[in-house]
Amino acid sequence: MVMPQELPTARCPVAFDHNSPEHTARGPLEVYRELRNSTPVAWSESNGGYWVVTSYAEVSEVLRDAVTYTSGAATDDAGNYSGGIFVPAERGLVPMIPTEVDNPQWEDFRRLLAPRFSPTAVWDYRPMIAELTTHYVDQVIEAGECDLAVDIAAAIPASSVLQLLGIDVAEWATYSEPFHNALGYPPGSPEYAEAVTGLQGIVERIRELIARRRRDPGADLISHVASAEIGGAPIDDEAAMSVVYTLFSGGVDTTTTLLANAFAYLSRHPEAREFLVSDLSRLPVATEEFMRMFTPVQALARTVRKPAVLGGQVLSPGERVLLSYASANRDEATFPRADECVMDRMPNKHVSWGLGLHRCLGSHLARTQVELILSEVLTRMPDFSIDEQRSRQYPNLGIVNGWVTMPATFTPGRRLSTRGAA
Numbered sequence: 357m358v359m360p361q362e363l364p365t366a367r368c369p370v371a372f373d374h375n376s377p378e379h380t381a382r383g384p385l386e387v388y389r390e391l392r393n394s395t396p397v398a399w400s401e402s403n404g405g406y407w408v409v410t411s412y413a414e415v416s417e418v419l420r421d422a423v424t425y426t427s428g429a430a431t432d433d434a435g436n437y438s439g440g441i442f443v444p445a446e447r448g449l450v451p452m453i454p455t456e457v458d459n460p461q462w463e464d465f466r467r468l469l470a471p472r473f474s475p476t477a478v479w480d481y482r483p484m485i486a487e488l489t490t491h492y493v494d495q496v497i498e499a500g501e502c503d504l505a506v507d508i509a510a511a512i513p514a515s516s517v518l519q520l521l522g523i524d525v526a527e528w529a530t531y532s533e534p535f536h537n538a539l540g541y542p543p544g545s546p547e548y549a550e551a552v553t554g555l556q557g558i559v560e561r562i563r564e565l566i567a568r569r570r571r572d573p574g575a576d577l578i579s580h581v582a583s584a585e586i587g588g589a590p591i592d593d594e595a596a597m598s599v600v601y602t603l604f605s606g607g608v609d610t611t612t613t614l615l616a617n618a619f620a621y622l623s624r625h626p627e628a629r630e631f632l633v634s635d636l637s638r639l640p641v642a643t644e645e646f647m648r649m650f651t652p653v654q655a656l657a658r659t660v661r662k663p664a665v666l667g668g669q670v671l672s673p674g675e676r677v678l679l680s681y682a683s684a685n686r687d688e689a690t691f692p693r694a695d696e697c698v699m700d701r702m703p704n705k706h707v708s709w710g711l712g713l714h715r716c717l718g719s720h721l722a723r724t725q726v727e728l729i730l731s732e733v734l735t736r737m738p739d740f741s742i743d744e745q746r747s748r749q750y751p752n753l754g755i756v757n758g759w760v761t762m763p764a765t766f767t768p769g770r771r772l773s774t775r776g777a778a
């Protein structure tokens with residue numbers, strides 16, 4: 357085994373900043389390809405200095421070792437945020453639970469949430485998600501045009517998460533917009549500032565909802581969290597708020613991003629669309645390939661907790677490490693024909709759900725949402741065609757590979773549901 361003291365500690369910094377306009381303008385995949393081929397564990401002086409990890413082997417190594425690499429976040433008395441899953445740390449606004457806690461606390465929180473997100477639990481949510489899907493497709497089907505990114509990809513996942521939390525689904529946009537904009541716009545932009553204010557408003561609303569459910573509990577997820585015991589004592593208000601905030605954050609941007617990218621791909625590749633339309637049972641396998649190709653969450657961070665060697669580099673405690681899931685997913689050493697969307701690719705060991713301790717809690721829910729939504733769209737509006745000129749991705753693709761807008765047209769159809777407008 358190579359010991360840290362045997363390795364050269366001199367760093368040759370690379371020019372890299374995933375939050376910069378250049379990163380998005382050049383195309384994240386191109387930037388990552390260069391790094392992966394030259395310096396898979398590279399040091400950048402941007403954002404206060406951080407490591408950037410781009411190879412599948414090393415991204416997986418870090419994700420599987422939550423002892424050496426912590427996700428833990430902390431806020432000091434002055435409100436300064438440190439650690440956590442973002443670089444720079446200040447991009448985090450509320451310590452997210454369970455995402456940004458280590459063991460032993462992590463296990464308590466994960467145990468609290470896991471039964472509500474298990475395959476069995478999610479199976480019971482299918483009728484609710486299917487009904488919402490039919491409802492939102494009904495809203496646009498007669499017009500023969502819609503914004504696929506907003507009216508379908510954003511509305512349905514956000515509404516189903518709101519429904520699980522016990523919140524009126526008509527409020528889906530109020531809850532989801534600040535999350536989209538906080539990740540889709542660069543810090544310093546007016547949209548980002550507005551999103552931060554919006555998120556602060558959401559934190560306050562969550563606090564009120566928790567207080568209300570403590571007084572008057574129901575069967576919903578907020579009541580479940582509000583009445584939990586953690587470490588043998590009732591969960592405190594701040595922890596309950598953080599858990600609910602994390603469920604919003606995990607639930608409103610990610611599935612949306614996957615769907616929007618799948619719509620764009622299927623609109624541009626008629627043969628891939630036909631492959632699915634002719635046999636919808638191919639959707640689950642194809643969804644995993646969309647996950648690999650489009651990697652909704654592009655990159656998240658850890659903090660080094662003890663001296664480590666990674667890809668021949670010496671990492672010191674306190675240093676930040678950005679893990680590029682997007683790059684790992686295109687690593688030719690792991691994925692043959694890595695840049696091709698192979699709709700029936702199996703096995704498919706992509707890292708888009710994360711890996712190890714913090715692997716996505718909502719993966720079964722997200723898979724079900726994607727399967728039901730894609731299958732309804734491919735059945736009821738199979739000839740949809742996106743307007744390439746007017747479609748726009750997030751101005752900042754450093755963290756989420758999202759879309760602001762995706763106008764589309766299709767042959768009009770008839771409404772199916774009797775549910776009122778949301």
Ligand code: HEM
Pocket residue numbers: 427441453454455456466517602603604606607610611612614651652653656707708709710711713714715716717718719721722
């Ligand atoms: C396509 C959709 C989704 C993607 C791509 C995605 C991606 C991820 C990733 C990459 C992580 C790991 C974070 C890390 O390594 O630090 C994660 C964790 C998590 N996700 Fe998801 N997610 C999706 C859907 C959802 C949904 C629908 C929910 C719930 C409503 C959810 C809730 C969570 C939670 C609570 C965690 C933290 C798990 C823990 O720390 O134990 N996610 N997700």
